[in-house]
Every structure is written in structure tokens, then in C-alpha cells.
Amino acid sequence: MPEPSNLIARQPAFLYRKTSKTLQLHCEQAPLAKVAARFGTPAYVYSAQTVRVRFAAMDQAFKGAPHTICYSVKANSNLSLLRLLYKMGSGFDVVSGGELERVLRPDDLLVCDASLASGWAGAYFEQRTPGRRVLFPRGQAGLGYALPAAVGAATARPGGRTVVLAGDGALGYAVGELATIVEHKLPITIVVLNNRSLGWIRWYRRIVFGRGWEDEDFGDVAFADVARAFGLRGQRVTEPGQLAAALRSAAEDAGPALVDVVTEVWQTPIGAHREAVEDGTAAGYGG
Numbered sequence: 001m002p003e004p005s006n007l008i009a010r011q012p013a014f015l016y017r018k019t020s021k022t023l024q025l026h027c028e029q030a031p032l033a034k035v036a037a038r039f040g041t042p043a044y045v046y047s048a049q050t051v052r053v054r055f056a057a058m059d060q061a062f063k064g065a066p067h068t069i070c071y072s073v074k075a076n077s078n079l080s081l082l083r084l085l086y087k088m089g090s091g092f093d094v095v096s097g098g099e100l101e102r103v104l105r106p107d108d109l110l111v112c113d114a115s116l117a118s119g120w121a122g123a124y125f126e127q128r129t130p131g132r133r134v135l136f137p138r139g140q141a142g143l144g145y146a147l148p149a150a151v152g153a154a155t156a157r158p159g160g161r162t163v164v165l166a167g168d169g170a171l172g173y174a175v176g177e178l179a180t181i182v183e184h185k186l187p188i189t190i191v192v193l194n195n196r197s198l199g200w201i202r203w204y205r206r207i208v209f210g211r212g213w214e215d216e217d218f219g220d221v222a223f224a225d226v227a228r229a230f231g232l233r234g235q236r237v238t239e240p241g242q243l244a245a246a247l248r249s250a251a252e253d254a255g256p257a258l259v260d261v262v263t264e265v266w267q268t269p270i271g272a273h274r275e276a277v278e279d280g281t282a283a284g285y286g287g
């Protein structure tokens with residue numbers, strides 16, 4: 001393989017090439033006008049060649065020392081990009097999972113709702129102190145579990161803080177409990193993973209039936225406004241860079257608070273989902 005730094009210098013990812021009489025912007029060999037015509041806009045285009053070369057350059061810089069290069073998923077969580085890096089042997093740093101961990105105190109309780117929320121915490125939340133700190137609705141995995149469970153836990157542990165991690169669909173199942181939480185002034189922080197859909201169902205259908213149905217997607221519910229209407233403090237996070245501050249200020253709040261985190265619809269912590277994309281089983285997958 002040529003010296004990676006030479007490749008970086010010689011092959012810019014985006015460049016104008018002459019096609020017929022005009023100069024057209026290309027990404028590698030692909031004319032961007034064609035990409036836009038085929039996929040519509042906005043279309044996000046990344047150069048696989050550049051990623052490969054830069055990864056190889058970094059890998060080479062550490063040769064001789066045992067190492068793992070971990071990509072910061074927060075920088076760009078596009079699944080094709082993650083797949084490409086994974087194939088090259090990259091590890092992954094999921095900063096957002098770490099951010100939740102950073103704001104949790106050792107005696108805080110984390111209550112997860114069913115579906116991907118449980119998967120995210122199961123895969124990325126690292127419990128560093130002994131004791132029962134996390135509750136999951138295993139067994140029947142009933143959606144809407146987390147809010148009433150948190151009400152119970154917070155009532156049973158006066159003074160302790162409870163953090164809820166729930167999908168937007170799950171929150172809809174039990175949203176009335178926000179009134180209970182406010183009425184009893186329970187110190188509960190709710191984090192909504194708002195992918196505007198029944199994410200698990202979207203995956204299941206594409207893997208099992210090769211298509212989706214219209215009922216799996218919702219309109220964009222402004223959960224921070226909903227929370228405020230119930231009397232909780234509500235914040236909405238639309239950019240990864242806003243997450244840490246929002247979680248911290250919600251967690252430091254003595255009263256109940258909700259953070260509505262807008263997420264990408266195809267993000268999943270479930271290995272089987274990613275594998276189905278890998279082997280082409282997930283027909284109709286649009287990530």
C-alpha cells in the first residue's frame with residue numbers, strides 16, 4: 001500500500017472533474033449532481049476512500065504498539081460509515097452513553113423502558129459500583145413500564161434520584177404519569193429517545209417482511225413542551241453537542257425534568273439489526 005499521507009495529499013475526496021463541457025463536483029468518481037438526482041436532497045455524501053486512507057494512516061502511526069482505534073460515534077453516526085470502519089477493525093466510542101453515565105450518581109437508579117432504550121443501556125451503560133442500579137422490563141417487555149416503575153421506585157426510595165430512559169412510543173403509553181410525578185414532586189429525570197417511530201417494529205418488519213407499514217412512524221411530538229404543560233422542566237436536544245449540558249442541568253435539578261433527545265431513526269443497539277443489514281436480510285432498510 002502506498003504511504004497513506006501521500007494518498008491524502010494526492011487524492012482529494014471532493015474535486016471538480018470535466019464531464020462533457022462542464023466542470024462538475026465529484027466525490028471520488030461519483031458526480032454529485034447524479035447523486036442528488038437519484039437520492040434527492042439533502043443527501044449526505046462521504047468518501048469511503050478518504051476514511052480508509054485516514055484510518056490506515058492512524059493505524060500505521062501506532063504500529064509496533066498494541067492498540068485499538070476507536071471512532072467517536074458522536075462525530076457522525078451514519079450506519080454505512082460505521083460499517084466501513086467496523087470492517088477495517090475500528091472500535092467505537094459511544095460518547096452519549098458515557099454522558100448519561102457521567103451525570104448519574106452512585107445511588108441514582110436507572111429505569112429503562114422496553115425496546116431499544118433497554119438495548120442502549122444494556123449495551124453501553126457501564127455499572128461501576130455494586131448494587132441494583134438498573135431496572136429493565138425483562139420477560140414481557142411491556143412498553144410504558146418505565147414511568148410507573150420510576151414512580152414506584154422514587155416513592156420507595158425517598159431522597160434518591162431516578163432516571164428514566166424511554167423511547168417516544170413507550171412514553172406515549174404512560175404519559176399521564178407525568179401528572180403523578182409532578183403531583184408528588186418526585187425527583188425523576190426522564191430522557192426520551194425520540195426517533196419519531198416504533199423503532200423496534202420498523203426493524204422487525206424490514207427483516208421479517210422486507211417492508212414497512214405507515215403506522216410505525218409518528219409525527220414529531222415536542223415532548224419538552226408536553227412535559228412543561230404537565231409542570232416538569234422540559235428541554236429538547238437536537239444536536240449531539242447539546243446533550244451533555246442538557247443532561248447535566250436536568251440531573252442537577254432537584255425537581256422532575258424531561259430531556260427530549262431527537263435521534264436518528266435507524267440507530268439501533270441491537271447486533272441482529274446490524275447483521276441483517278450486513279447480510280442483506282433487512283430489505284427496505286433506509287439507513
Ligand SMILES: Cc1ncc(C[n+]2csc(CCOP(=O)(O)OP(=O)(O)O)c2C)c(N)n1
Pocket residue numbers: 114115116117140141142143144166167168169170171193195197198199200201
Ligand atoms: C404494551 C406493549 N405494546 C406493544 C409492544 C410491542 N413493541 C415492542 S417494541 C415497540 C416499539 C417501541 O417504540 P419506542 O418506545 O418509540 O422505542 P424505539 O423502538 O423506537 O426505540 C413495540 C410497539 C410491547 N412490547 N408492549
Ligand SMILES: [Mg+2]
Pocket residue numbers: 167168169193194195196197198199
Ligand atoms: Mg421510538
